[in-house]
Amino acid sequence: MSKHSLERENRELKRSLRLLASKVERNEAIVKSFFEMEIRLLSCTQLSELLDLILIEFREYFRLDAVNLVLFDPEQAARTLLEDYVPPPPANTLRFVENQRLLNTLYTDKKLVVGEPDDSIKETAFPGSHYILSCALLPLERHNCIIGSLHLGSGDPTRYSNALMYDYIKHLASVISICIENCINYENMKRMSIIDMLTRVNNRRSFEIEIQREISRASRSEYPLSCLFLDLDYFKLVNDKYGHLSGDRVLRTVGGFLKQQQRKSDVVARYGGEEFSILLPNCDELQSVQLADNLREKFNALIFRSDKGEPFRMTTSIGVSTCYPATYTRDTFERLAYNLISAADKAVYHSKAAGRDQVQFVATSGSENPVKPNLEVV
Structure with missing residues (x-):
């Protein structure tokens, strides 16, 4: 074999090796990119x-x-x-x-x-x-x-x-x-732990976690936090007259209604039975009472249907309370949450006792809000 032929063969061999090395590097880069993406997917x-x-x-x-x-x-x-x-x-x-x-x-x-x-x-x-x-x-x-x-x-x-x-x-x-x-x-699995599966709103456990978070935020930002409790009037009569399946339909409808009405920052939950709760961040006494009364009027306009399609209407009694976390110096967030929920629950009791289908406000125990507005509640 001539020297010229050997040189040409040597050049071809080097070229093949370069192409092979380039292919190996490209394949390694591809494998690396897919491996990096795989890690991100799995995370x-x-x-x-x-x-x-x-x-x-x-x-x-x-x-x-x-x-x-x-x-x-x-x-x-x-x-x-x-x-x-x-x-x-x-x-x-x-x-x-x-x-x-x-x-x-x-x-x-x-x-x-x-x-x-x-x-x-x-x-x-x-x-x-x-x-x-x-x-x-x-x-x-x-x-x-x-x-x-x-x-x-x-x-x-x-x-x-x-x-x-x-x-x-x-x-x-x-x-x-x-x-x-x-x-x-x-x-x-996460949703099942925090969502009431019948109404598709938060359950009581997640609400009690959220209320402490909201109090912490309200304390840092120095804004009021209000809580609404809604109790469906004469709900037992719905179960007695139309059956428990119809009662479940009512609760599902109420859950959907409250989700539609809530602001982006609000937290809606089924607190228990026929009672629902709503957290209203950065909402003072006057605003929360007005919002609650608007909610009551819209609720009264709802048409519910029994499991057999029979239409009927319902009313709701609403209790409202407001706290100003920035003014509390000794209470823990857990204690503030308890006071806020207790006051809203007491307000619902007053609404029921006063004839139902109305809004009542009860001040949070020990509240020292900076402004004492003249509240007009139904």
Whole structure:
């Protein structure tokens, strides 16, 4: 072999080694980026946080043109946790399905789909995104059941090819499936510990935790904190006349009504039986009494229905109390919370004793509020 041939072969060998080294470095970078993302996925405890990571950060992190997600949610377990969640634009980045028809259309054999999407796949996986020229569709599977579908789209026709292996993407899909299930289970367990499952508002335990937090905030910011107690008038007669299922319907309706009326900073809870409580941060005596009376009037306009559809109306008695945590120098927050709740509960008793369907105010024990407004209560 000539010297010239050896030199040419040596150059080709060096070139091959450089290409191989470059490929190894690129693969290491890919593995590292996926490992970092996997750690972030596994650290999510809230479903909304997980979805933001997938739908927003995936696009920038992996330089994608579209990231869409479909979740199989027949019992609305995910949607219940995402009542206030707003998916990122464009439209259809997040969709829920109650049957597996769409998922079965995408995955006939539960395998990853990669390559150039045809018109049918574009319409199904990337509705409105006609610029997608290559894609990877990842089935999200748990316990041998497809629970969703993650769609990665690119305007680069060479980004995803069915001629290549995508083991790291398959692994990522498995991690995402686990994370979705974990977030839903974690949040549902957390909700069960703080939410009254019948009315879907806070339960008594969470309310008593929140009231001490709110007193602490009110003390630091030096603003008043008011508490409302609502007791449904003659609720026992509803159970006696229409049955306990109708009574449950009433409580659910009241819970939904109070959630609609509350301000963003308010805390609504079912305190027990037919009694509900509301915390009103930065709300003084006059404001809280007026708010309570407005609430009473709106409540009186509600039309309830029995389990058989029979319409009827109800009234409510409301007790109000206010404390000014900044003026207390000796009481603990726990004692202040007790005094505030006790005063509001006593005010409800006065409302009942005075004929029901009215608002009464009782000052918190030992309250030294700076202003003593002239209260006019019904």
